[in-house]
Amino acid sequence: MAYKNIDVKPVAGALGAEIEGVALNDNLDNETFDDIHQAFLDHQVIFFRNQDLSPEAHIRFGRRFGSLNIHPYVKGMAGHEEIMEIIKEPDERENFGGGWHSDMSFQEEPALGSILHSIEVPPYGGDTLFASQSAAYDALSEGMKDMLDGMIAIHTAEKEYGRKGHSAMQRAGMQVEQQEEGTVPKFEHPVVRTHPQTGRKALYVNSAFTMHFKNMTRRESRPLLQFLFEHATQEQFTCRFRWTPGAVAFWDNRAVQHYALNDYHGHRRHMRRVTINGDRPR
Numbered sequence: 001m002a003y004k005n006i007d008v009k010p011v012a013g014a015l016g017a018e019i020e021g022v023a024l025n026d027n028l029d030n031e032t033f034d035d036i037h038q039a040f041l042d043h044q045v046i047f048f049r050n051q052d053l054s055p056e057a058h059i060r061f062g063r064r065f066g067s068l069n070i071h072p073y074v075k076g077m078a079g080h081e082e083i084m085e086i087i088k089e090p091d092e093r094e095n096f097g098g099g100w101h102s103d104m105s106f107q108e109e110p111a112l113g114s115i116l117h118s119i120e121v122p123p124y125g126g127d128t129l130f131a132s133q134s135a136a137y138d139a140l141s142e143g144m145k146d147m148l149d150g151m152i153a154i155h156t157a158e159k160e161y162g163r164k165g166h167s168a169m170q171r172a173g174m175q176v177e178q179q180e181e182g183t184v185p186k187f188e189h190p191v192v193r194t195h196p197q198t199g200r201k202a203l204y205v206n207s208a209f210t211m212h213f214k215n216m217t218r219r220e221s222r223p224l225l226q227f228l229f230e231h232a233t234q235e236q237f238t239c240r241f242r243w244t245p246g247a248v249a250f251w252d253n254r255a256v257q258h259y260a261l262n263d264y265h266g267h268r269r270h271m272r273r274v275t276i277n278g279d280r281p282r
């Protein structure tokens with residue numbers, strides 16, 4: 001793919017590219033914005049280094065892609081409720097996002113994308129892993145694809161934001177409202193979704209928020225779900241981002257799962273995220 005104003009360097013075979021030659025803090029001209037948008041669609045997760053991004057500029061950049069999500073359970077940054085602060089202090093053992101997931105799949109219209117900016121990074125560790133769910137879908141047998149196409153799964157935040165998950169989030173330093181069991185909404189999403197812009201099919205189940213298949217019990221759903229969770233996050237579908245201060249990762253939640261590694265106890269990590277609203281998966 002040819003880009004006019006940016007350099008795009010893929011970081012792995014399945015997904016991910018580092019973008020050079022752009023400052024996100026400037027008012028991006030439309031041509032450069034179109035390049036970035038195209039690179040995002042082409043590579044599913046894109047990375048930028050050394051971005052001096054104020055909270056206002058972060059929000060401004062995010063809004064060019066759509067309206068921003070206000071998280072229903074996690075308190076936003078003071079004065080900027082669209083920004084989620086993800087901070088792990090040296091004495092904390094749990095982290096936020098430490099498991100494979102797609103952001104906000106527990107909502108009726110889950111997130112289009114997330115833009116994460118690093119403020120402070122540990123001296124080692126704290127990388128984020130990404131896995132291409134379209135590459136994972138493509139690698140399935142025709143028989144498995146036929147079976148999954150048309151299946152529906154139930155997503156909910158009950159596990160992550162109910163009593164047990166809430167305690168873990170609090171231990172991870174997040175300001176989270178605990179949800180009563182049985183009151184957290186459940187939504188149906190296709191197991192295989194078609195990307196509204198690229199037309200590529202992708203798996204759309206994740207171990208944080210997908211509970212079971214429609215019209216099946218959890219016990220009945222477990223073997224196939226477990227296979228899909230493991231299949232979808234195999235090494236050949238992943239890339240890994242090593243954070244530096246001021247780096248930005250922008251991923252497409254419609255096509256990617258991600259995982260924040262928790263391997264830097266004793267050190268501080270501070271990130272800010274804005275999340276772009278998406279549409280109903282189809």
Ligand code: SIN
Pocket residue numbers: 086096097098103114116127128258259260261271273
């Ligand atoms: C997340 O959005 O799940 C957190 C990712 C990270 O902190 O690397």
